[in-house]
Amino acid sequence: MASSFSETFTRPDLLRNLVWAELTARYKTTAFGVLWFIVNPMLMMGILVLIFGRIVNLDIPNYPAFVLSALLPWTFFSMGMTNAATSLSRAAGLVKRVRIPRAFVPLSALVAELVHFLISLVMLFALMALMHVRVSPLIVFLPVIIVLEMAFLIGAGLLVASLNVLYRDVEHILSPGLQALFYFTPTFYPLSYVPKPWVRWYLMNPMAGIIELYRNTLVAGWPASKMVVEMALITSMVTLVAGIVIFRRLEPHFDDYI
Amino acid sequence: MRSRDDEIVVVEGLSKSYRVRNLERQAMVENLLRWILGIDARRKKIYALNNVSFRVARGESLGIVGSNGSGKSTLLKIIAGIAAPSSGKVEVQARVSTQLALGSGFHPFLTGRENIFLQGSILGMTNRQIRALMPAIIEFAGLEDAVDRQLWTYSHGMTSRLGFAVAVHVPFELLLLDEALGAGDHAFRDRCAQRLESFRAAGATMIIVSHGSENLRLLCDRVMWMDHGEIRAVGPAVEIVDRYEEAVESGAPLRGEFHGTRGAQIL
Numbered sequence: 001m002a003s004s005f006s007e008t009f010t011r012p013d014l015l016r017n018l019v020w021a022e023l024t025a026r027y028k029t030t031a032f033g034v035l036w037f038i039v040n041p042m043l044m045m046g047i048l049v050l051i052f053g054r055i056v057n058l059d060i061p062n063y064p065a066f067v068l069s070a071l072l073p074w075t076f077f078s079m080g081m082t083n084a085a086t087s088l089s090r091a092a093g094l095v096k097r098v099r100i101p102r103a104f105v106p107l108s109a110l111v112a113e114l115v116h117f118l119i120s121l122v123m124l125f126a127l128m129a130l131m132h133v134r135v136s137p138l139i140v141f142l143p144v145i146i147v148l149e150m151a152f153l154i155g156a157g158l159l160v161a162s163l164n165v166l167y168r169d170v171e172h173i174l175s176p177g178l179q180a181l182f183y184f185t186p187t188f189y190p191l192s193y194v195p196k197p198w199v200r201w202y203l204m205n206p207m208a209g210i211i212e213l214y215r216n217t218l219v220a221g222w223p224a225s226k227m228v229v230e231m232a233l234i235t236s237m238v239t240l241v242a243g244i245v246i247f248r249r250l251e252p253h254f255d256d257y258i
Numbered sequence: 259m260r261s262r263d264d265e266i267v268v269v270e271g272l273s274k275s276y277r278v279r280n281l282e283r284q285a286m287v288e289n290l291l292r293w294i295l296g297i298d299a300r301r302k303k304i305y306a307l308n309n310v311s312f313r314v315a316r317g318e319s320l321g322i323v324g325s326n327g328s329g330k331s332t333l334l335k336i337i338a339g340i341a342a343p344s345s346g347k348v349e350v351q352a353r354v355s356t357q358l359a360l361g362s363g364f365h366p367f368l369t370g371r372e373n374i375f376l377q378g379s380i381l382g383m384t385n386r387q388i389r390a391l392m393p394a395i396i397e398f399a400g401l402e403d404a405v406d407r408q409l410w411t412y413s414h415g416m417t418s419r420l421g422f423a424v425a426v427h428v429p430f431e432l433l434l435l436d437e438a439l440g441a442g443d444h445a446f447r448d449r450c451a452q453r454l455e456s457f458r459a460a461g462a463t464m465i466i467v468s469h470g471s472e473n474l475r476l477l478c479d480r481v482m483w484m485d486h487g488e489i490r491a492v493g494p495a496v497e498i499v500d501r502y503e504e505a506v507e508s509g510a511p512l513r514g515e516f517h518g519t520r521g522a523q524i525l
Contacts, residue, residue: 011379011382013379013383013384013385014379014380016379016385017372017375017376017379017385018376020372020376021365021368021372021376024367024368024372025365025366025367025368028367028408029367093362093363093364094362094363094380096335096340096362097340097356097358097362097363098338098340098356098358098362098363098380098381099338099339099340099354099356100380163290166290167290246294249294250294252342253342255335255340255341255342256276256341
């Protein structure tokens with residue numbers, strides 16, 4: 001009875017209203033609203049371009065576009081994780097007082113981040129136009145890759161959200177964890193820089209493969225290797241299943257711990 | 259256990275216990291594994307509900323009274339499907355509308371109207387249904403002038419009125435209300451009581467938890483008196499409420515206070 005996970009797919013209006021609440025709440029409280037989530041990746045791009053494009057001097061063509069094509073999906077991931085992790089404890093009123101599919105709480109946080117991500121992609125296309133980087137025909141695969149990242153993010157998000165209900169430690173581990181993971185993801189360097197024997201281990205990080213796929217379709221213009229595609233798919237799907245299983249297992253007890 | 263057709267809620271041998279978490283031991287990994295694997299950790303248990311059994315017939319209106327921490331709110335949460343029972347069975351065969359705390363799920367930065375959509379969908383309506391009921395909800399809450407303002411500008415009473423207005427407009431077979439009758443001013447309270455009265459006349463089933471016993475006398479067929487997580491008495495509304503009030507005046511149920519640390523937190 002308390003387990004209402006199966007309802008998740010039958011109440012689209014509730015999800016829509018929760019996402020709307022999530023988005024409006026954020027923009028009605030800030031003067032610059034939408035601008036803020038563009039500032040973060042732009043600032044990061046500026047720093048990385050300065051350090052690795054000018055100081056360290058990595059010889060990579062169209063470096064700003066190369067970096068931004070990875071930073072946008074990374075920001076989507078890291079903001080999504082941060083928001084999902086605290087979503088249930090922030091929404092105590094929803095968890096403790098009403099009966100809704102509780103997966104909707106982290107899910108609406110993730111969908112709100114997806115909306116930001118899609119809007120922020122406009123920045124990348126503007127930058128590419130400015131730098132005369134040609135859009136490759138591989139762009140048709142972009143929706144598939146977005147779906148893949150979202151699937152991974154749903155799994156990882158359900159996982160951290162439900163574990164954080166038991167142990168608030170999770171939200172504290174998350175920030176340094178994401179920072180560490182950032183360096184093990186091909187954001188400011190290409191995957192080809194990773195030593196060959198390490199690549200399989202390196203790709204155990206689902207975001208590594210996903211970011212590489214984004215870059216291939218958006219700026220590089222050549223297809224990713226079979227191993228990248230395989231590893232991204234496998235690790236994402238495993239995370240998705242693990243997230244759903246753990247969330248369903250812990251969900252009936254949320255009320256006892258929030 | 260099988261419920262008969264005319265029984266909408268069947269509760270049998272229901273217990274709810276909370277384990278006192280041993281945080282000093284820092285046994286995070288151990289506790290986590292135990293929980294995921296479902297192995298019972300050897301920790302002190304506190305019973306919020308202890309072996310509670312009762313049935314509610316279709317069309318019946320049941321009141322629940324008891325001191326803080328007597329388990330009445332926990333009981334309502336389990337019937338609503340928000341908390342999980344530790345043992346025992348709960349069968350609910352109805353579309354439930356729940357209002358455990360008026361306006362829970364409301365969002366301060368959304369307008370009143372947006373909050374009606376949010377709350378309506380939380381209670382199981384589609385946006386189309388909500389749109390159709392919108393004028394009636396706004397009128398019932400008496401918020402025609404304020405409905406397009408953000409919720410944080412509302413007074414406590416206005417928020418409660420909005421919450422109650424949405425809850426009573428959701429189509430339901432079983433209405434669960436917790437402490438909802440104390441909301442708003444006198445005029446609004448009368449309107450709520452009238453509304454519940456008309457539900458009752460129309461054959462709706464209700465379970466109402468309340469400290470304020472005056473309304474329970476009028477609105478309920480039966481009242482259940484909870485004490486220390488157990489049913490102390492069940493019977494005709496007037497009789498049980500009288501006995502409960504007598505006991506409160508003589509100070510007897512207050513011994514339940516300590517037991518209810520958990521219950522107080524839930525409230």
